[in-house]
Amino acid sequence: MTADRAPQPASSQPAALSPAWTGRTDGDGPAHRRWHESVRPTVRPADGNPAAGSAADGRSSGAGAPSSGTHSTALIGFASDEGVRRNHGRVGAEDGPEALRGALASLAYLEGTGALVDAGDVSVDRGDDDAPGELEAGQAELGTVVSGLLNAHDLAVVLGGGHETAYASITGLTGSTRVDAGTRVGILNLDAHFDLREAPRPSSGTPFLQALRDAEGAEHQLSYAVVGISEANNTRALFDTARERGVTWVTDEQAQTADVTGVRRWVRSFITAVDVLYLTIDLDVLPAAVAPGVSAPAGFGVPYEVIHACTLEATQSGKLALADVVELNPSLDVDGRTAKAAARLIHTIVSRHRTTTALLA
Numbered sequence: 363m364t365a366d367r368a369p370q371p372a373s374s375q376p377a378a379l380s381p382a383w384t385g386r387t388d389g390d391g392p393a394h395r396r397w398h399e400s401v402r403p404t405v406r407p408a409d410g411n412p413a414a415g416s417a418a419d420g421r422s423s424g425a426g427a428p429s430s431g432t433h434s435t436a437l438i439g440f441a442s443d444e445g446v447r448r449n450h451g452r453v454g455a456e457d458g459p460e461a462l463r464g465a466l467a468s469l470a471y472l473e474g475t476g477a478l479v480d481a482g483d484v485s486v487d488r489g490d491d492d493a494p495g496e497l498e499a500g501q502a503e504l505g506t507v508v509s510g511l512l513n514a515h516d517l518a519v520v521l522g523g524g525h526e527t528a529y530a531s532i533t534g535l536t537g538s539t540r541v542d543a544g545t546r547v548g549i550l551n552l553d554a555h556f557d558l559r560e561a562p563r564p565s566s567g568t569p570f571l572q573a574l575r576d577a578e579g580a581e582h583q584l585s586y587a588v589v590g591i592s593e594a595n596n597t598r599a600l601f602d603t604a605r606e607r608g609v610t611w612v613t614d615e616q617a618q619t620a621d622v623t624g625v626r627r628w629v630r631s632f633i634t635a636v637d638v639l640y641l642t643i644d645l646d647v648l649p650a651a652v653a654p655g656v657s658a659p660a661g662f663g664v665p666y667e668v669i670h671a672c673t674l675e676a677t678q679s680g681k682l683a684l685a686d687v688v689e690l691n692p693s694l695d696v697d698g699r700t701a702k703a704a705a706r707l708i709h710t711i712v713s714r715h716r717t718t719t720a721l722l723a
């Protein structure tokens with residue numbers, strides 16, 4: 363783990379905003395507004411405490427539960443691909459957070475989006491087999507920051523990073539004030555893979571087995587569901603682990619456009635049975651033509667519109683506290699198309715997020 367591009371320990375000074383937040387400017391006023399004209403830096407919370415209020419924070423007070431006044435979303439990057447390296451994947455996802463900011467920057471700011479703040483990056487230096495990088499420390503740091511952001515904002519969105527990001531995300535959620543004894547926490551993973559690997563050390567292939575093991579001794583309950591599982595890309599051992607752990611899933615073959623309504627209903631019934639939802643989107647769930655810039659491009663893939671439908675279902679459920687978008691590897695991208703697909707999903711999550719449960723059509 364290193365000091366990141368914008369180091370910000372518990373301090374009342376927000377870090378400088380990433381230079382990636384620049385883009386086209388058409389004029390003044392709300393009709394022309396884009397994300398790069400809307401995102402503000404925020405102080406980084408420490409020890410799970412809410413960020414101290416500041417003029418730049420998008421919220422006048424950091425105290426207690428969110429949803430008082432203007433809706434606010436906090437972004438935080440995890441510049442890490444040490445988990446991908448350990449999982450024998452193609453590294454480069456450490457540059458994902460900056461590429462995502464760049465792809466988001468010129469998107470239109472929709473009315474009702476609320477405050478947008480960026481807490482910078484937590485970074486992990488990639489190691490090698492002789493001297494592995496300090497992934498676990500980076501995950502612990504990100505988890506603490508995510509807890510603090512969740513305590514202060516309506517929604518936190520983590521910009522990955524390899525799928526090792528997810529272990530930090532879920533520990534951040536369970537360490538926040540959103541989760542008490544008895545809270546039913548749901549993880550909805552849109553992914554070609556279970557990421558339930560038994561491995562000597564944590565990686566991008568292990569986060570959900572880690573989370574399910576942690577939940578065994580915890581007071582909260584944890585359910586894990588996946589949309590997009592490829593039967594060709596998960597061994598029987600992984601399916602066995604999924605069954606033993608009570609994981610539920612929809613395969614990539616089932617999650618095609620013709621069955622989008624059924625998939626959406628399946629997602630809705632999973633969400634109905636939880637109190638708090640964490641949505642994690644591994645971009646390798648999308649067809650390789652849509653998302654070439656990932657470690658493990660899909661040979662089959664779930665169409666964008668189905669992933670969009672699942673994302674909307676989560677976003678509008680009133681239960682979504684936390685989302686991450688992971689596995690973007692800009693060095694493998696083609697014409698920025700993976701970054702653009704990812705940015706559109708993040709834009710949907712942030713601009714359509716609901717904090718209360720309402721009957722949906």
Ligand SMILES: N=CN[C@@H](CCC(=O)O)C(=O)O
Pocket residue numbers: 449450451525555556557559566567595657658
């Ligand atoms: N996050 C990683 N997931 C996959 C990668 C599979 C592959 O490289 O083919 C996994 O470990 O199963």
Ligand SMILES: [Mn+2]
Pocket residue numbers: 553554555644646647658
């Ligand atoms: Mn995957």
Ligand SMILES: [Mn+2]
Pocket residue numbers: 525553555557566644
């Ligand atoms: Mn994954």
